Amino acid sequence: MSSSHWFERAKAVIPGGVNSPVRAFNSVGGTPVYFSSGKGVIVQTEDGADLIDFCGSWGPLILGHARDEVIETVKKTAEQGMTFGANTRLEAEFAELLCHQIPEMDMVRLVNSGTEAVMTAIRLARGYTNRRKIIKFEGCYHGHTDYMLVASGSGLLTGGISSSAGVSKTATAEVFVAPYNDLESTQAILAEHGDDIAAVIVEPVAGNMGLVKPAEGFLEGLRKATQTAGAILIFDEVINGFRLGPTSYGHMCGVHPDLTTLGKIIGGGLPIGAIGGTKSIMEHLAPLGPVYQAGTLSGNPVAVASGKKTVELLRDESPYLKMEILGQRMAKGLQHVATEKELDLHCAQLGGMFTPFFRKDVVTNLEGSKACDQEAHARYFHHMLQHGFYTPPSGFEVTFISGVHTHEQIDAFIEAFYQFEG
Numbered sequence: 001m002s003s004s005h006w007f008e009r010a011k012a013v014i015p016g017g018v019n020s021p022v023r024a025f026n027s028v029g030g031t032p033v034y035f036s037s038g039k040g041v042i043v044q045t046e047d048g049a050d051l052i053d054f055c056g057s058w059g060p061l062i063l064g065h066a067r068d069e070v071i072e073t074v075k076k077t078a079e080q081g082m083t084f085g086a087n088t089r090l091e092a093e094f095a096e097l098l099c100h101q102i103p104e105m106d107m108v109r110l111v112n113s114g115t116e117a118v119m120t121a122i123r124l125a126r127g128y129t130n131r132r133k134i135i136k137f138e139g140c141y142h143g144h145t146d147y148m149l150v151a152s153g154s155g156l157l158t159g160g161i162s163s164s165a166g167v168s169k170t171a172t173a174e175v176f177v178a179p180y181n182d183l184e185s186t187q188a189i190l191a192e193h194g195d196d197i198a199a200v201i202v203e204p205v206a207g208n209m210g211l212v213k214p215a216e217g218f219l220e221g222l223r224k225a226t227q228t229a230g231a232i233l234i235f236d237e238v239i240n241g242f243r244l245g246p247t248s249y250g251h252m253c254g255v256h257p258d259l260t261t262l263g264k265i266i267g268g269g270l271p272i273g274a275i276g277g278t279k280s281i282m283e284h285l286a287p288l289g290p291v292y293q294a295g296t297l298s299g300n301p302v303a304v305a306s307g308k309k310t311v312e313l314l315r316d317e318s319p320y321l322k323m324e325i326l327g328q329r330m331a332k333g334l335q336h337v338a339t340e341k342e343l344d345l346h347c348a349q350l351g352g353m354f355t356p357f358f359r360k361d362v363v364t365n366l367e368g369s370k371a372c373d374q375e376a377h378a379r380y381f382h383h384m385l386q387h388g389f390y391t392p393p394s395g396f397e398v399t400f401i402s403g404v405h406t407h408e409q410i411d412a413f414i415e416a417f418y419q420f421e422g
């Protein structure tokens with residue numbers, strides 16, 4: 001049975017046929033692909049095609065699909081019981097490992113998704129500071145809690161407008177939105193509303209408007225400004241964590257937030273999230289402190305086993321230099337082809353994170369990302385799919401290169417891009 005067969009059946013019983021909107025291919029058109037299996041970076045589809053996967057489940061699969069050691073530990077752990085709703089040794093070991101790899105985190109609490117991690121981090125920041133308001137940045141995505149679903153456009157010093165129906169105005173009125181990489185705007189909000197600001201939350205390397213790197217001094221400036229205002233700085237590293245090194249990006253760049261949120265990679269492909277930070281803040285979480293947080297499946301042994309093995313492999317094998325080399329090869333190769341063929345393209349790349357922006361100029365914020373030619377991206381997506389490469393089905397996402405992609409696969413990708421007519 002084909003992808004279209006399953007999509008038709010799914011549409012009758014699942015809203016839009018999907019369990020997360022971007023999977024519906026609305027940005028690129030056409031029928032979403034249904035996957036049946038994956039090993040390494042090769043996935044099989046229900047249409048009988050083999051594709052080279054450059055989406056990696058939106059980030060978690062840094063070691064590729066179904067890595068033997070991860071599968072082995074998942075199987076073994078599952079056989080011993082899927083959940084206890086009580087404590088296991090694995091949780092303590094995993095928390096120790098995460099705090100060791102990210103020394104700025106004294107303590108960590110495990111949850112079930114990135115959304116939940118951010119929700120907890122915000123509540124904790126509010127509970128700790130006894131303040132309400134939050135500053136976020138345009139184009140940064142922090143999951144789908146009410147107050148994080150705030151779009152830009154309403155001016156810096158007014159409350160944001162929700163980008164979703166069903167979100168109460170009171171939730172979004174407590175969120176200020178500043179342009180990414182614009183330190184002055186953030187400082188201005190903090191100067192005027194500092195006493196009310198509980199937290200500033202940012203993706204240190206933005207990955208949800210395509211890949212946008214932090215400008216020099218931006219993160220350092222946020223650190224300083226939040227310290228002065230007495231606000232909590234949250235680095236949302238649900239994508240960044242363990243993606244660019246066997247630690248957090250905050251640790252790598254030497255800017256240390258008060259709280260870090262993690263997800264994706266630290267579950268090794270199973271659902272997980274985490275929030276970590278300094279002891280003095282983390283001890284405000286229940287049962288030690290007054291900030292409530294709980295979860296039936298939090299710290300689930302199977303997810304923890306998968307995440308722990310993945311983080312251990314990343315620590316021991318450190319595929320990061322290889323990913324940087326592959327990433328550079330990809331970005332330079334595509335840029336070279338684009339120049340030769342006079343296509344408007346700018347490739348952003350950092351380690352195994354890569355975005356081909358369909359415009360000539362560097363993208364530094366959401367405005368720049370929105371100015372890209374999304375129709376050209378849709379044509380590119382389908383062209384690459386026809387040539388056997390699965391890339392994220394949206395121009396506002398990151399293409400993920402894993403530690404198990406090969407030089408030959410990158411070269412084949414560039415070769416296929418050479419056939420792209422724009």
Ligand SMILES: Cc1ncc(COP(=O)(O)O)c(C=O)c1O
Pocket residue numbers: 058113114115116118141142143144203207208236237238239263264273
């Ligand atoms: C930076 C960031 N934070 C939070 C989230 C939400 O994570 P989840 O989809 O696991 O709820 C995402 C998801 O893509 C993300 O990229």
